[in-house]
Structures are given as structure tokens and as C-alpha cells.
Amino acid sequence: MKSMTSTSGKILDTAQSLIVAGGYNGFSYADISAAIGIRKASIHHHFPTKAELVAVLVDRYRQQAEAGLNSLQEQFSSPAEQLRAYLNFWQMCIRDASLPFCICAMLAGEMQMLPEEVASRVRAHFHSLARWFTSVLAAGAEQGLFRLDKQPEEEAQMLMASVHGAMLSARAFSDPGLFTTIVTPQFTRLLAPAR
């Protein structure tokens, strides 16, 4: 993969913004063409089919997400701080509209209509994210930072659903601040009372 300033990088960036706005069926090669200023056929040179473009895009997104989550774990030794930082990351992205919705959550909505090579990657992302949440919650519980009412796996699913649901609500109400209003208490609830 060339640098982000390369044409294929620009294609992926543009496609990503378009998917965030309207999902898989909400964008076309013509949209990318108009945004970047190259012809559709040139896009096909880089990504022969739409399914491949989006599959590559999801792979890239997942690599960036994994790098970001790893970075959180290096920056913060405390699982609670890691989780807080994760939520703050999304708060910022939604507020400044740099990434107002998780790509894979967006694609998950139209899951059964996606080409399988895309759907499988979206599903894998959900599994990865659930695992991350689970590990952070389990570690935090072990350290006495979190008090979990349920198994870490279940708490992880609940928190992840809240995060995605909060993104959706922020969008439905055109109120970026609503994301924080929703997820902060969900996070706070997880903290052990001793804090």
C-alpha cells in the first residue's frame, strides 16, 4: 500500500467518507471520480470491483482500529483509562465530523446485501471489537476498577451496542453531543463504587 497521498489512498479516503454518509449502496465510482478528479476507469485500475474496493477499505480500517486500540493500551496502563480514551476518541471524531460513524457499523446495517467478501470482514471486525472490550473489561474487573454485573463478554456486547446506538442517535437527532450523553453514564456505571 502506497502512502496516504497516493491515488489509491485518496480513493480509499473518499470511499470511506461516502460509506460513512450513505453505506455501500449510497456511493458509486462516479462519486469518487468527481471528488478526486480522475475517471472511473482509473479507479477500476486500482480496485477492479466495488466489492474489492470496500473489502480493502475495511481491511485498512481494521488495521487502523487495531493500531489505535494497541496504542491506547500502550499509552494507558489502566483498563479504565483505555476505555475512557476509546470513548473520547469517538466523541472527538463525531464532534469534528472527521469520522462520525464506525464504517463497519454502517456496513453492518446492510449486512445481508453485502458481497460476502465485505460481510465477512465486517463480521470479523465486530468480533475483534467485542474481544477488545471483553479483555479491557475483564482486566479492569480483575484490577478492581470495574464492577461487572455480568460476564465480561456480555458487558462488552452491551457497551458496544451502546456505542453504536449512540452514534446512530447522534446522527438521527443531528446532535453530536448526544453520543457523549449516552455513553458516559454507561461507562460510569462500569466503574467500581470504591472510586
Place this chain on the structure above:
Amino acid sequence: MKSMTSTSGKILDTAQSLIVAGGYNGFSYADISAAIGIRKASIHHHFPTKAELVAVLVDRYRQQAEAGLNSLQEQFSSPAEQLRAYLNFWQMCIRDASLPFCICAMLAGEMQMLPEEVASRVRAHFHSLARWFTSVLAAGAEQGLFRLDKQPEEEAQMLMASVHGAMLSARAFSDPGLFTTIVTPQFTRLLAPAR
């Protein structure tokens, strides 16, 4: 509006299923035409534009939702039972795939790409639903059935986000039971400890 067995009713039913699967841009008049067995031009006779079709569909959906919520309030005097019944309703719909996703939540994902006449209705639905949740939670708290950590408005937003997020997770993981796994503890948490 004619009976549900009329052509326009069939058109709306079919469009609804298609929207649930792939959103606004995931279906076309040709899809409906093939499903019902009438020509596209005939669909235009009933609904001249796609935007109008979806706007009418959202109106109908909202009327049905309102009727359903009113029915819950007549059937169950207890706000806790009303809320439980609401969640059970969605559990059943998701399990039997009769309505595996809220139409307005589906459309909310692509909010900025929707024709304004559709977007305004989707937004209105979110407001209505938030109000219903708020009133049920407030009444339940007043009757000592719920113990709220936050204002009813905020708890309502949190619960609504969980519901929509749980729908998304159930779809992403291809696991209808996950909806219940996620929302049941969120509901249980709201119950006052004295129960």
C-alpha cells in the same frame, strides 16, 4: 389508505422489507415490481416518487408504532411491564425475522442522504420514541418501580441507543438472540432494587 391487501398496501409492505434489508438506496421500484408482479409505472401511479413512497411508508410505520405503544399502555398498567413488553415485541420480531430492524433506525444511518421529507419523518420518529421511553421511565420511577441514575430523558436516550445498537449487533453477528442478551440486563438495571 385502503386495506393491507390492496396494491398500495402490498407496495408499502414490500418496500418496507426491502428497506429493512438495505436501506433507502438498497431498493428500487424494479425490486417491488418483481416482488408484486406489476409494472414499475403502476407503482408510480400509486406513489409518484420514491421519496413520497418512503415518506408514506414512514408515516404508516409511525402510526403502527404509536398504536402499538398505546396498546402496551392499555394492556399493562405497570410501566415496567410496558417496557418489558416493548423489548419482548422486538425480541420476537428479530427472532422470527418479521421485522428484524427498526425502519427509522435503518434510515437514520443514511440520514444526510435522505430526501428532506423522509429525513424529517425519521427525526420525528426518534423524538416520539424518546418521549415514550421518557414517560414510561418517569412514571416507573414515580411508582418506585425503576431506580434511575440520571434524568428520565437521559435514561431514555441510553435505553433507546441500546435497543438500536442491539439490533445492529444481532445483525452483525447473525445472532438474533444477541438482542435479548444485550437489552435484558439494561432493562434489569433500571428496576428498583426492592424488587
Place this chain on the structure above:
DNA sequence: TGCAATCTACCTACTAGTAGGCAGGCAAAA
């Protein structure tokens, strides 16, 4: 010079729609 990346030109299939015609049913008029 060779290769990557862009282009032109084109394809098939599809999209949301328009315009006028036909058929059947029902009510009113002869």
C-alpha cells in the same frame, strides 16, 4: 524503453421517472 497510471470509448444493466392507452367497474342518464 518499459511500466504504471491515466485516458477515451464503449458496454450492459439498471434507476427513477413520463405520457398516453386500455380495461374494468360503477354510477348516472337516456
Place this chain on the structure above:
DNA sequence: TTTTGCCTGCCTACTAGTAGGTAGATTGCA
């Protein structure tokens, strides 16, 4: 009672544009 007119709902035929793509040519750069 029969005929006529109107209306609804369907149709054919068509429009303009768009979608994802193919194939070969051209351009730019190392």
C-alpha cells in the same frame, strides 16, 4: 334496461441518466 361517462389501476413504450464495468490507447516518469 342499456348506454355512456368517469375513474382507478393497470399496461406499453419511452426518456435521460447512472451504475459497475471492459478494452485498448495514451501519457508521464524513472
